[in-house]
Amino acid sequence: MLSQFRSRASDSGALSVGVLGVGNIGTVHLKSALAMPDVAVVAAADAVPENRERAERAGVERTYDDYAALLAAEDLDVAVVALPPFLHAEAVERAAEHGVDVFVEKPLARSTEEADRMLETATQAGIAVGVDHTLRYQPDMVGVKSAYEDGSVGHVPYASITRLNDGPLGRPPADAAPPSWPLDSDAVGGGSLLELGVHCFDVLEWLFGELEVRAATTGHTLDIDVEDAATVLLRAPETGTTVTLHCGSYQWEELPEVNTRLRLEGITGTITNQEHLPEHFYASAARAALENVASRVGAADRTVFGPTFYLQAHYDALADFVGAIRNGEEPPVSGRDGRRSLALAERAYDLAAETTATEIELPEVRP
DSSP states (O other): OOOSSOOOTTSSSOEEEEEEOOSHHHHHHHHHHHTSTTEEEEEEEOSSHHHHHHHHHHTOSEEESOHHHHHHHSOOSEEEEOSOGGGHHHHHHHHHHTTOEEEEESSSOSSHHHHHHHHHHHHHHTOOEEEEOOGGGSHHHHHHHHHHHTTTTOOOOEEEEEEEOOOTTOSSSOSSOOOSGGGOHHHHSOSHIIIIIHHHHHHHHHHHSSOEEEEEEEEOSSSSSSOSEEEEEEEETTTTEEEEEEEESOSOOOTTSOOEEEEEEETTEEEEGGGGSOTTHHHHHHHHHHHHHHHHHSGGGGSOOOOOHHHHHHHHHHHHHHHHHHTTOOOSSBHHHHHHHHHHHHHHHHHHHHOOGGGOOOOOOOO
16 A cells, blocks of 8 residues: 655655744754754754754854745744644644645644644645653653563553643742643643653553553642643553553653653563663763754754754654654654644543542553
8 A cells, every 4th residue: 555645755855844932842852953954954943042042052043033925935844743732723724735644743733633634724735743751761761661572471461651840930949930822721632641741651651552541630739820740540341451641741741751651560560661761861861961052052053963862752753753754654753643642631530520539440450
């Protein structure tokens, strides 16, 4: 069966890439693309002057204050959409008008309804949509999957995953007001479940196949418009695995601590992601994190991007997408995958609205 996507393999020269949004994660994607062979970052767009200046210091020749203007003016193969969630749909629609494939920061959209419109637009235009679900690219998660698939712990009746990050307000003392959109439920579609939970849903389905949400609860530790904690009970029918998921944006992140804990309880043993961290992880990650922070704010912006543990996963995800585009293949983490994670989050929201935490019965697991 022929792919619906056109191959770029016969095109001469490097794939031309534009980065839409050069905030925190946009900078990661920008520097990842700049470090890739046979990729040319020809332009970047951001409404914030300081972010455009950052892109220029990194070596981007042309910057725009409007992503639509960039898409209209540049001849692109790929657009990286690193804009706030409320702009994802419009950006994909504009890219589709110009026949540009898109790599979209998670969550793909604010709802499955919005995602369906985006994917229909992409299908009609014949463009590919990829999503930046990076947990499956982290070496500790790859190690868990490999150990699980080799059957060393046998059947896995129970698993658990926890992902915690800094909240949208950041850690005190605050030296500047946070952006308003992460605190606006209309702009982001939700809180921790869409910011962090979708990553967990994606990696769990990567491990166990399609999931069913059985129960959920959400909570607020801060007086903000979106939830900053959520706990979800899931079932994987294909493997007969029960999974508990907890995500929250209430804990101050201490880099280079790994902010995701995954544990598989097999009948002959246990697999955890901590067992599969790279050798000398903490020493090397701390050093690389400092180097990356320095490169973002100083004259070293023109140096080659040196990914840390987390940034390497973003690099690999984008590189995988670029490779698929070059060969006319469906992205390894497609728009359908992003839509599936959204559907699980929506089901969790629905159940949380009608279920209290005390009504959730979790399976007993002995240590």
